[in-house]
Amino acid sequence: AQSVTQLGSHVSVSEGALVLLRCNYSSSVPPYLFWYVQYPNQGLQLLLKYTSAATLVKGINGFEAEFKKSETSFHLTKPSAHMSDAAEYFCAVSVNTGGFKTIFGAGTRLFVKA
Amino acid sequence: DAGVTQSPTHLIKTRGQHVTLRCSPISGHKSVSWYQQVLGQGPQFIFQYYEKEERGRGNFPDRFSARQFPNYSSELNVNALLLGDSALYLCASSSERLNTEAFFGQGTRLTVV
Secondary structure (H helix, E strand, O other), X not given: OOEEEEEOOEEEEEXXXXXXXXXXXXXXOOOEEEXXXXXXXXXXXXXXXXXXOOOEEEOHHXXXXXXXXXXXXXXXXXXXXXXXXXXXXXXXXXXXXXXXXXXXXXXEEEEEEO | OOOOEEEOOEEEEOOOOOEEEEEEOOXXXXXXXXXXXXXXXXXXXXXXXXXXXXXXXXXXXXXXXXXXXXXXXXXXXXXXXXXXXXXXXXXXXXXXOOOOOOEEOOOEEEEEO
């Protein structure tokens, strides 16, 4: 069975500081991995995705994530936080095991302090 | 270009009633997925349809059903509504079966009273 665990339901950083949001996954088959961002009262927007190509994936708004198979991790980072980064972030895994399914983590709320 | 559109945006229903939610994918996208997002939680996968056939189903009761039409739009139906069905229902479309890039609509906020 597939699962996603996001460590930390809330993360607070200062503006200009490093952002690190943690995600670990479990999958019996090679996964596709995603990070999405959700602003209040809006749908989800794709930040970046891993689809078995390069293990370091660059996304929009300066975010990137590294796929580490040995650690079953796909942590999201950004070198310098901006106030506009304050939002809810979701890690997700997609697999096709005879039927397609996407599993989302519980989410991490990012707060950015001035 | 129009993104994924969902209707209605908000809905209030009474316990025991039935509801139909609608989704129009991005033009050219053949895959539509539905998710339920309860307040404070991540989206939970309900269904995926590709080329009008069900390709995936999450752990939801049979009260939940969906279909995809020839123009690739989709409906999600929920029967015998429970208070616990109150949630944001999200629709996502993609051009590929494996959903390697999904685009989400703004969602339908369903409140069951």
